Amino acid sequence: MKVTLTTILRVLLFVVMATMVSYMVTLRQKVMLMERGYEDGFDVAIGPLIYGTLFLITVFTLIALNLVQIWKIRKKKAIRIEDYLLPEYDVSDERARDITGRSVKFAFVAILVYSFLALSSYIYIPEYFLDYMWYPMAVTASIPVVGLLVYYASYQVLVRR
Template sequence: MSMYITVFLRIMLLLSLAVMVFDYLRVEQLYIQMDRGFIDGFEVFITRWPGFIFIIIVILFVIINTIQFILVRKNKHSILNAFLAVEYDVSDERAVQITHKAVSNAFVFILVYSFFIVGSYMFIPNYFVDYIWYPLFTTVSIPVVGLLTYLISFKVLQHK
């Protein structure tokens, strides 16, 4: 269950950061459009909820990691160094092999996925001015897809 929480928090952290960056890039986009004469003026409205979500998730992440650290430290049979990789399940003796296979699967999927995502940028002409959301959110989707691939691979391999 802690792996689901950890992956979910990391995904939410990435998404909230992307939305905060999107607001900044949107203002830059409007300045460029105004400079080029596409628009006469604009109003700026920065949403605050992504920042609040980001702060809440960071606090939750720290609290959960502290609790996990205390639980791992109490277990005399666990390897404390294994705690550095939060996805590593110290209660399962096959965890090293499962983690290795799951990381390999996620890495391969990230390489293939990122090749197509970055390659798709050439089909969007002048994407910074017109389609600012596309490169930002597709780039953020790369680690999100990697985390989900890792989670699914780990859980499938763990139940074999």
């Protein structure tokens, strides 16, 4: 359950952040085009406040999960730093450590392969940059999302074995 919750929260964090940044960059781009004389003016609608609210809720929930994990772990005598950093698994369970390690390896390989493909797609940005300003933000935010999803999927498969 903790793995599902933290994966959903982390993916949500990247998606909301990419949406907020994309909105702000698009707005700034329109202002720059107007300053340079390419546009006479433009209409601005205030972005939905749900993005900022969702971002803050996600961040505070992740912080709360980590604080609860630290509170549980601090009573033990032999504590390592990785016990604090990963709230997904019980550090006293040797099988959970092995499963998490293997899942992280799969996620790392997926991030490396996907990063290469994502960065290769940036070659087309100059042609479509003005029309598709959201693309670089979406692709950049999707890199850790892909890693998190591969981590989650491989963790669930390995736990069920």
